[in-house]
Amino acid sequence: MTCELAHVSHRLLPFCDSVAGNHVQDEGATALFEVLAVTPCRLEYLDLSGNELTYRSGISAGTMLRSNTTLVVLALNYNRLVCCIARSLRAARFSMCDTTARVRAECPQGTAGVAGIAVGARANIHLQAVQVVHNGITERGVEQLVDLMHVNHVMQIIMYAWT
Amino acid sequence: MRNEMNAEGTRSLIDTSWPASNTTLTYLSLRDNNLGVNGARDLAEALAVNETLTRLECVGERLSRP
Numbered sequence: 001m002t003c004e005l006a007h008v009s010h011r012l013l014p015f016c017d018s019v020a021g022n023h024v025q026d027e028g029a030t031a032l033f034e035v036l037a038v039t040p041c042r043l044e045y046l047d048l049s050g051n052e053l054t055y056r057s058g059i060s061a062g063t064m065l066r067s068n069t070t071l072v073v074l075a076l077n078y079n080r081l082v083c084c085i086a087r088s089l090r091a092a093r094f095s096m097c098d099t100t101a102r103v104r105a106e107c108p109q110g111t112a113g114v115a116g117i118a119v120g121a122r123a124n125i126h127l128q129a130v131q132v133v134h135n136g137i138t139e140r141g142v143e144q145l146v147d148l149m150h151v152n153h154v155m156q157i158i159m160y161a162w163t
Numbered sequence: 164m165r166n167e168m169n170a171e172g173t174r175s176l177i178d179t180s181w182p183a184s185n186t187t188l189t190y191l192s193l194r195d196n197n198l199g200v201n202g203a204r205d206l207a208e209a210l211a212v213n214e215t216l217t218r219l220e221c222v223g224e225r226l227s228r229p
Contacts, residue, residue, distance in 0.1 A: 021223030022196060028203025035207040042217050043210065050223035075222075 024051035026060075033057070033064035036071065043070055049077035049131070057081070058113020062120030065127060073129045074117075081113040081135040097139060114141035118148045129156040170201035177209045189217045195224040 024032075029048055036043060048057075058081045061074065114137055121127050130145070137145075145157050173193070198206070198221060210216065 022193065022198045022202075022221050023200070023223060024198060024203040024221055025200050028198070028200040028207075031200075031204040031207040032210065035211045039211045041210050041213055042215065043219055045218040045220075047220040047222050051221065052223075078223075 022051050024048060024053070026052075026054055026056040029053050029057040030060040033060040037064040037067050041070065044072040045075075046071060046073070047075040049075050049079065051079060053079035053081065055081055055111070055113030055116075059116035061113075062116030062118070065117065065120030065124045068124065069126050071124075071127055073131070074127065075129075075131040076117075076135070077131050077133040079135055081117075081132060082111055082137050082141060111138055111141055114138075115144055118144040121148055122151050125152070127152070129158065131158045133158060169197045170199045170205065172196070173198055173202040174205050177205055188213075188215055191216060191218070192220040192222075194220055194222045 029051065032046070032048070035041075036046070053076060057076070057079070061076070065071070065074075114132070114135070117130060117132075118141075121130060132145070149157055173196070193202075193206075196202070203221065206219070206221070210219075
């Protein structure tokens, strides 16, 4: 059994300067998550990176993870799982602690997405990896994800927490 | 490579090749295709009756930097 926290640089992720995207957004992601929550399909790997997802999708993902029994990897890199305030503050060189406090004050729902994923994944013994690079995750979010790793010992969480 | 399949293209893909005529599809990458909300909904609808797909990538390439 492994329990590994991997910090990776965005240099390791595929990136291009295309102006297009998939724009799945919260509504589209939620539709997919709702199906995965109740359908006995065989999907093991789902990558919705770079789709403008917010904390709403994080909550939906968490709900899905409570009942899904097939998903092994869930990649949600380069979204906005934590409200954009966090990213702005970070860009302005605010400390992790200050950023967390301000996000809580200005956008109380802003961290609910990461919390939802963490709670949902705790009840899921099949999921092995969650990728949440570049989502503006705050100090509290990091704590929740690390706590998740302690509960689910096969979990690998890849997060570049601050960018 | 950038494509522009968008939601209509996704609907056509699903209607013509999924799941009846291709029961062995296991990996589908729709990277950077401007699927939109409707494209994702169509995919969800198709996933509900699919029994073979194990890997689905809907990555958007307009990835924002910090």
